Amino acid sequence: MVSEERNTGKSTFLNFLKAVFQNNVTFNTNEDFRSQFNVDWAGKLLIVVDEVLLNRREDSERLKNLSTTLSYKVEAKGKDRDEISFFAKFVLCSNNELLPVIIDVGETRYWVRKIERLKSDDTDFLQKLKAEIPAFLYFLQHRTLSTQKESRMWFAPQLTFTSALQRIIRSNRNKIELEMSELCLEIMEQMAVTELSFCINDMVCLLNNTGCKTDKSQVRRIVQDIWKLSPASNTLTYLTYQMDYNSLRNYSPIKRTGRYYTVTKEQLTNI
Structure with a gap:
């Protein structure tokens, strides 16, 4: 999710995900992705980053690999590396609409949404969201899927291609x-x-x-x-x-x- 504007609710959405999935969610920083020690986040279901700025080529390649790999090697200080099953999904937020990450032409791993500014400010909105979690989970469990699996990222690429994604791709061109x-x-x-x-x-x-x-x-x-x-x-x-x-x-x-x-x-x- 990207937006140059403030007060769009990006951080609130990440906190809502934390409330839903609890210990299966971890908040990472940009430096966490670059660190060789990853045991604290490699086994999570959701890895979320607020204010992401992974504009190095090696950052992009690692993120692409992690988004589709089935196994990953974890490492802790003073311990040998160990290979585990990897099933994490990434939710990235940024105020940089042009270069939050390096995305090449033809890349289909990203679904980029431009988030508009909220029309009104509700300081209790997160608490209201938390109160709706039981009903929200019930809805997710009983809903009928509107799409079928059409790619390794589930959705057909044309469904996740947005103008915000195209803007990032164009900004990455030399x-x-x-x-x-x-x-x-x-x-x-x-x-x-x-x-x-x-x-x-x-x-x-x-x-x-x-x-x-x-x-x-x-x-x-x-x-x-x-x-x-x-x-x-x-x-x-x-x-x-x-x-x-x-x-x-x-x-x-x-x-x-x-x-x-x-x-x-x-x-x-x-x-």
Whole structure:
């Protein structure tokens, strides 16, 4: 759950989970995830973190591994490591809507919700929630599930994809990729087209002309590994665009030959 605003009820929700599951819930800090000593939380059902900020790549990889693993090695000070069954679920809260954790394109392990500010403040709200726990548990035990298991995280990925998740994914993209994406969208808009064809050298020249210094290896990695584009099967003639300061649109069409890539406006807006 993310929200830059205060008084949204995120901490109250975590305290409610603690009241429901009691000793099966533990509150972690960011440092707890990075510590080698994990015996105090590895056996819990719910691991909750208020004010999460796990913006290192190793933090992200550990969190992804823990969210799907069936076993995990625990370690306490002065004792040997031991492997146990791992079944914990993570509930993370943050005031940082852009970079609370590193989330890559295509990642399906996260369900990110943007929490709006409460319209009114009730200082006794948590106590009222606790009073409803018996009725709430009865409801959970007798409800009819509205979904079936469709992935390793139960829900179909499209059900948990939100604009808040997309915002975090976009914020994690590196500068060169962002520049490439904006440049391609700008060319499409200026030239009134919905797709852009280019070779790696074309893109490097366009980026360098805009003041974004890069090289072919960086551009190729973004095009192939992140955008998942494939080049034409053979060397063919294609229409691309070059910088043209004498044109009102700043770009002019040019025909070239090569094993070109093609990206669409829809692909870029969905990344």
